[in-house]
Amino acid sequence: MTRWRVRGARVLDPASGLDEVVDIDVEDGRIAGMGTDLPGIPEQVLEATGLWVVPGFVDIHTHLREPGQEYKEDIASGARSAAAGGFTTICCMANTDPVNDSPAVTEFIQRRARDTACVNVRVIAAATQGLRGEIMSEMAGLAGAGAVAFSDDGYTIMDSSVMRRVLEYAKGVDRPVIAHCEDLALKGATAVHEGAHATCCGLPGSPAEAETILVARDLELARLTGAHLHVAHVSAARSVELIRDAKDAGVRVTAEVTPHHLALTDAVIRGYDTNTKMAPPLRTARDREALRDGLADGTIDCVATDHAPHAAYEKDVEYTSAPFGVVGLETALPVVLDLVHEKRLSALDAIRRMTCAPASLLRLRAGSLEIGAPADLALVDPEAIWKLDGPELQSRSRNSAFLGREFRGRVLRTWVAGRAVHGSDETLP
Amino acid sequence: MKHLLGIEPLDRDEIGQILDAADAMLEISQREIKRVPTLRGRTVINLFLEPSTRTRVSFEIAAKRLSADAINVSSSGSSLSKAETLNDMAQNLAAMNADVLVVRDRTAGVPAMLAERVRIPVVNAGDGAHEHPTQALLDAFTVRQSLGSIEGRVVAIVGDIAHSRVARSAIHIFTKLGAEVRIAGPPTMMPVGIEELGVKPCSSIEEALDGAHVICMLRIQRERLEGALFPSVREYSRTYGLDLRLLRLARPEAIVLHPGPINRGVEIGSDVADAEPSRILDQVTNGVAVRMAVLYLLTGEQA
Ligand SMILES: [Zn+2]
Ligand SMILES: [Zn+2]
Numbered sequence: 001m002t003r004w005r006v007r008g009a010r011v012l013d014p015a016s017g018l019d020e021v022v023d024i025d026v027e028d029g030r031i032a033g034m035g036t037d038l039p040g041i042p043e044q045v046l047e048a049t050g051l052w053v054v055p056g057f058v059d060i061h062t063h064l065r066e067p068g069q070e071y072k073e074d075i076a077s078g079a080r081s082a083a084a085g086g087f088t089t090i091c092c093m094a095n096t097d098p099v100n101d102s103p104a105v106t107e108f109i110q111r112r113a114r115d116t117a118c119v120n121v122r123v124i125a126a127a128t129q130g131l132r133g134e135i136m137s138e139m140a141g142l143a144g145a146g147a148v149a150f151s152d153d154g155y156t157i158m159d160s161s162v163m164r165r166v167l168e169y170a171k172g173v174d175r176p177v178i179a180h181c182e183d184l185a186l187k188g189a190t191a192v193h194e195g196a197h198a199t200c201c202g203l204p205g206s207p208a209e210a211e212t213i214l215v216a217r218d219l220e221l222a223r224l225t226g227a228h229l230h231v232a233h234v235s236a237a238r239s240v241e242l243i244r245d246a247k248d249a250g251v252r253v254t255a256e257v258t259p260h261h262l263a264l265t266d267a268v269i270r271g272y273d274t275n276t277k278m279a280p281p282l283r284t285a286r287d288r289e290a291l292r293d294g295l296a297d298g299t300i301d302c303v304a305t306d307h308a309p310h311a312a313y314e315k316d317v318e319y320t321s322a323p324f325g326v327v328g329l330e331t332a333l334p335v336v337l338d339l340v341h342e343k344r345l346s347a348l349d350a351i352r353r354m355t356c357a358p359a360s361l362l363r364l365r366a367g368s369l370e371i372g373a374p375a376d377l378a379l380v381d382p383e384a385i386w387k388l389d390g391p392e393l394q395s396r397s398r399n400s401a402f403l404g405r406e407f408r409g410r411v412l413r414t415w416v417a418g419r420a421v422h423g424s425d426e427t428l429p
Numbered sequence: 430m431k432h433l434l435g436i437e438p439l440d441r442d443e444i445g446q447i448l449d450a451a452d453a454m455l456e457i458s459q460r461e462i463k464r465v466p467t468l469r470g471r472t473v474i475n476l477f478l479e480p481s482t483r484t485r486v487s488f489e490i491a492a493k494r495l496s497a498d499a500i501n502v503s504s505s506g507s508s509l510s511k512a513e514t515l516n517d518m519a520q521n522l523a524a525m526n527a528d529v530l531v532v533r534d535r536t537a538g539v540p541a542m543l544a545e546r547v548r549i550p551v552v553n554a555g556d557g558a559h560e561h562p563t564q565a566l567l568d569a570f571t572v573r574q575s576l577g578s579i580e581g582r583v584v585a586i587v588g589d590i591a592h593s594r595v596a597r598s599a600i601h602i603f604t605k606l607g608a609e610v611r612i613a614g615p616p617t618m619m620p621v622g623i624e625e626l627g628v629k630p631c632s633s634i635e636e637a638l639d640g641a642h643v644i645c646m647l648r649i650q651r652e653r654l655e656g657a658l659f660p661s662v663r664e665y666s667r668t669y670g671l672d673l674r675l676l677r678l679a680r681p682e683a684i685v686l687h688p689g690p691i692n693r694g695v696e697i698g699s700d701v702a703d704a705e706p707s708r709i710l711d712q713v714t715n716g717v718a719v720r721m722a723v724l725y726l727l728t729g730e731q732a
Binding site for chain 2: 194195196197198199200201202203204205207271272317318319320321
């Protein structure tokens with residue numbers, strides 16, 4: 001391989017605190033140097049004045065749909081979508097068909113990823129067999145096969161005794177448990193947040209307490225067991241308070257928030273657009289403010305997309321019948337950058353929440369710029385204005401909550417181990 | 430007005446325009462020959478994916494009095510899934526050159542979805558717990574007919590507000606027309622955030638009826654909700670049923686409305702249903718006039 005250089009960009013590496021205009025050299029797929037007077041003459045130079053170079057983003061909550069639902073997404077298309085959004089490492093959830101509750105499925109996904117994916121794919125395995133919330137999965141075997149965490153995601157483990165045992169056992173194999181907190185009975189057959197908008201639309205809603213009750217329970221169980229609990233896609237203001245208090249009390253808890261919960265409120269359900277339907281639901285402006293504050297003060301450790309592709313025909317039905325979820329990999333960056341533009345978050349902290357923060361809580365070797373490490377990088381234009389039309393999405397599905405929306409900030413290029421996986425043309429690295 | 434998907438999107442003038450047109454239509458309905466050629470050669474499709482004989486017949490009579498062809502499509506017996514039904518229906522309608530589509534569905538938002546797919550006006554004939562705009566229009570029309578005006582009147586809506594499209598549309602129309610709207614019902618049937626629509630939630634039916642000009646009683650879905658949202662029909666009728674004793678709390682000239690069909694002895698006692706203040710049969714008559722007005726305004730004016 002060749003040696004090439006990105007010159008004149010603002011380089012942000014939250015892990016080391018670096019935020020400076022420096023050059024960065026890549027040789028044989030690895031970061032070979034960072035600084036102002038780098039030695040040697042690179043074979044190619046990318047002039048990047050006014051742009052940012054950041055570690056490739058890390059998503060710890062992605063639904064890749066392979067095996068079993070390749071019409072929605074497969075590992076290759078999901079990886080292309082990730083690359084287009086600046087992500088170089090993604091962690092896929094277990095609700096495939098068959099469910100990823102066995103080392104064989106974990107190995108299959110990793111093999112398919114090696115053969116077909118243009119970004120790094122890590123595997124989150126089921127916490128219970130068949131996602132049924134009854135018998136725990138073979139976590140030791142799964143961890144040995146490569147599972148980085150355990151989660152039943154949307155199939156919330158409602159039995160507190162099972163959840164306790166899952167946390168205890170996962171602690172034994174040194175992996176976090178990722179919890180999708182929704183009380184399924186209190187949620188019932190609802191699609192949206194219970195409030196004035198749901199009332200006006202005539203749609204049944206579920207209150208924020210459907211989430212907070214389970215957050216509170218799982219925090220208590222984390223306290224009991226000493227296990228690492230990671231709360232997925234926090235959506236309610238009260239959940240942020242509960243997590244903040246638990247962290248203050250020393251409970252081993254981390255949390256994530258999705259870009260759509262950071263950007264949108266339940267007001268968008270008014271047109272019955274099924275791309276506003278996800279679990280947990282979009283909530284009030286007050287909740288959204290608390291999520292932004294929580295992300296800013298570190299109560300919420302990271303951003304995770306909950307990228308959940310669904311085919312157009314599946315979403316093209318009545319609101320109550322549509323499946324939950326939206327794609328999110330390709331629009332995550334500008335949503336988070338909005339918080340930088342609004343001065344809620346420093347640029348370095350915004351990048352931290354998408355790189356080393358999620359990587360460290362799953363203990364992935366990713367999300368930072370180290371000499372000698374694989375050059376997983378993204379080149380960002382923080383000021384580029386663009387509009388999401390839909391067809392440009394690399395995901396196999398286009399169920400974005402942001403169709404038609406204008407964004408500020410865009411990923412221009414993504415490299416995995418020094419190889420351009422998004423935005424490259426023939427002449428440049 | 431391109432579609433009638435709900436009362437919420439309408440302004441006061443648009444509502445007034447429909448009510449004024451309904452005055453003229455009521456006059457037609459009282460003639461010996463109850464038919465005018467206004468919509469001759471036009472086709473109204475009544476797509477009733479949730480059965481409702483009363484509303485469908487009302488739309489059918491309205492269309493026929495305007496000389497339009499009314500075609501009824503119901504979903505019963507169809508083996509298609511809902512998604513296929515909707516897509517299929519939209520395409521078929523486009524191919525059949527229908528002029529207006531009247532939709533009733535058990536799911537909120539279906540008329541709005543169809544309105545995006547077809548190029549003809551869509552009338553919401555009731556969608557889930559969302560809206561039932563022609564019901565609200567006939568309610569307002571009946572109040573205007575009985576009391577002369579709506580502005581400043583006190584309207585009490587009693588019953589299952591949470592699951593009622595009739596309640597939502599009534600709340601929108603009466604608040605837009607300047608009435609004071611009160612609601613009452615079991616706390617389990619009071620939807621969250623309803624006060625943001627400008628209504629006054631009351632803690633008892635007595636409080637709601639005190640000095641009211643208009644009492645709208647809602648139909649209770651006893652089959653679906655008994656046990657879950659209220660303990661028993663008996664307790665419901667004792668606590669929230671309208672009888673002559675409660676009626677005396679309202680103004681002497683107060684009128685009673687009900688969208689029908691009535692659960693006699695549940696939300697409304699027989700003594701009240703058949704009493705002088707009841708306008709329940711007038712509502713049925715006025716329903717045809719209001720629906721004629723809606724069909725006329727949505728299709729006739731483009732002729
Ligand atoms: Zn989830
Ligand atoms: Zn998920």
